[in-house]
Amino acid sequence: MIKISQNSLQLLLAVWYFIGSFLFSSYSFAQKQIKADSVTIMRQETQRQFNLDPQQPLTDRVRVTSPETLQMFREAGMSPREHELTTDERSQLKQVLAALPPLHQKVLKEHLRSINFLDNMPNTALTTTLNSSSFPVFDITVRAAIFHQTASEWMTEKERTCFKAEGSSLEVSCDIGSLSALLYVLLHETTHMVDGTLHLAQTSGFSKGIWSDRTRITAEYSPALFDSTRYRGGKPLPIRQAPSLYQSLSTTPFVSLYSTSSWNEDLAEYLSVYHFTQKLKQPFRIILRDNGKEVLVYEPLKSKLVRSRLKEMKQFYQVPAQQG
Numbered sequence: 001m002i003k004i005s006q007n008s009l010q011l012l013l014a015v016w017y018f019i020g021s022f023l024f025s026s027y028s029f030a031q032k033q034i035k036a037d038s039v040t041i042m043r044q045e046t047q048r049q050f051n052l053d054p055q056q057p058l059t060d061r062v063r064v065t066s067p068e069t070l071q072m073f074r075e076a077g078m079s080p081r082e083h084e085l086t087t088d089e090r091s092q093l094k095q096v097l098a099a100l101p102p103l104h105q106k107v108l109k110e111h112l113r114s115i116n117f118l119d120n121m122p123n124t125a126l127t128t129t130l131n132s133s134s135f136p137v138f139d140i141t142v143r144a145a146i147f148h149q150t151a152s153e154w155m156t157e158k159e160r161t162c163f164k165a166e167g168s169s170l171e172v173s174c175d176i177g178s179l180s181a182l183l184y185v186l187l188h189e190t191t192h193m194v195d196g197t198l199h200l201a202q203t204s205g206f207s208k209g210i211w212s213d214r215t216r217i218t219a220e221y222s223p224a225l226f227d228s229t230r231y232r233g234g235k236p237l238p239i240r241q242a243p244s245l246y247q248s249l250s251t252t253p254f255v256s257l258y259s260t261s262s263w264n265e266d267l268a269e270y271l272s273v274y275h276f277t278q279k280l281k282q283p284f285r286i287i288l289r290d291n292g293k294e295v296l297v298y299e300p301l302k303s304k305l306v307r308s309r310l311k312e313m314k315q316f317y318q319v320p321a322q323q324g
Helices: 006-049 067-075 087-098 102-111 144-148 151-160 181-198 224-228 239-249 263-279 310-317
Strands: 112-119 125-129 138-143 170-175 285-290 293-298
Touching: 067 125, 087 144, 087 181, 102 112, 102 181, 102 310, 112 144, 125 181, 138 144, 138 181, 144 181, 151 170, 151 181, 170 239, 181 263, 224 239, 239 285, 239 293, 263 310
Parallel strands: 112 138
Antiparallel strands: 125 138, 170 285, 285 293
């Protein structure tokens, strides 16, 4: 019988523990490396499939609109036309893309196939997901007319579609500064891209306690008037209801009426308003006037409820080393 001293036994156990720990760590590292390699391969294959070069400058990704998108508009009775950018419009687009948050720019670099511009487009913009894999690829189509509008002009035009104002002395307008409408619109649309890639509206704390699912607002923040608006399946309201509607909005965490459409639109609107007000130092005021006199002003970032979500915006300005 071989006798082993207590010290030798302890040394032997220590050696075996070290070897076991080393082997387990090596296995874990290998598994992580295999997973990282598979993500990289999938990313590269998907980018190849959609002719997406991540090294291509974003401004060079302006292309003609896909036949599928054009057909969708035509089937709805629309007749949009391709818009060729002028030198000034290309310059404006370059400035706007450079002004996007860091996370947006990283996601666009990896996931944006093309930006398209149309004349006679019925809506302002459309973000299209081209595939259903865990590495999504996107096209963004934009109405070219917004190159010639300020953010305030465009937002006022959009907000007024929520109301029937014929014969009323009431009028709604928006003051969100004199920067380009294109900047606000691309902030909003590219946030959809970031969200579609990282699923932040669903998985972060942004929607907690506010949304019970993608389109259902929790009872605490769902005044009866909300479900009558065009953004929640209703129709334009008589503008005499605007004061009550905006008063109701001011008791919620939402920055705009459009935010109430879904948690995806909520995140896109909040980020856009946050970037305009906190990063670019622009105003954001929804103003209701009666015979030209202000009777109500909603400034969402002055609301404690709205500001309680500010911390969720930090993630858009901190870029991870690599994301799928």
